[in-house]
Amino acid sequence: MIKTWLLASIICCGGMLVQAQTKPATITVNGEVTTPLTLTLESLNQMKKSSVTAADKDGKSHVYSGVALYDILQAAGVTFGSALRGENMAKYLLVKSGDGYEVLFSLPEIDPAFNDKTILVAMESDGQALPQGKGPYRLVVPGEKRPARWVWEVTTLTVGFAK
Numbered sequence: 001m002i003k004t005w006l007l008a009s010i011i012c013c014g015g016m017l018v019q020a021q022t023k024p025a026t027i028t029v030n031g032e033v034t035t036p037l038t039l040t041l042e043s044l045n046q047m048k049k050s051s052v053t054a055a056d057k058d059g060k061s062h063v064y065s066g067v068a069l070y071d072i073l074q075a076a077g078v079t080f081g082s083a084l085r086g087e088n089m090a091k092y093l094l095v096k097s098g099d100g101y102e103v104l105f106s107l108p109e110i111d112p113a114f115n116d117k118t119i120l121v122a123m124e125s126d127g128q129a130l131p132q133g134k135g136p137y138r139l140v141v142p143g144e145k146r147p148a149r150w151v152w153e154v155t156t157l158t159v160g161f162a163k
């Protein structure tokens, strides 16, 4: 009886430890949004998929797939389209990552009403999950000469007023 109990607690605690270690990576969307979000790989996979072909640091072209940054922010209720005017033109998006790296975008850069280039929150490169340390979510920003805003290990998207 005691043995069974012991075995059960070991399995249970072991399971909890494994769960703590494999806690899924999330993207938090907060700040000037109507609906703050916490997205998991599962919820991102339920959103509309987009693909972008872009050249990496070495100039090699890859097909990246994931969810458009616009679609994520749109789901959180960020002011885009006809609402991106007046004081909202002074809003920014700060992208934060697991290693503390942070980069900034203006909203018109992201909004298809202003810009034809799709900024992607990529989950795959050439059909494969992103390599360890470069995922599970990475920004892909087509058309830039340096990939300095291709933030890997994206954790947080914060919309704010610059004034």
Ligand SMILES: Nc1nc2c(c(=O)[nH]1)N[C@H]1C(S)=C(S)[C@@H](COP(=O)(O)O)O[C@H]1N2
Pocket: 056, 057, 058, 097, 098, 099, 100, 101, 134, 146, 147, 148, 149, 150, 151, 152, 153
């Ligand atoms: N999280 C995070 N993302 C980052 C960086 C970083 O230091 N941390 N460096 C950026 C810079 S300056 C470059 S040039 C590219 C390099 O990407 P690569 O190593 O996959 O070629 O990643 C960008 N994304």
Ligand SMILES: [Mo]
Pocket: 146, 147, 148
């Ligand atoms: Mo860089």
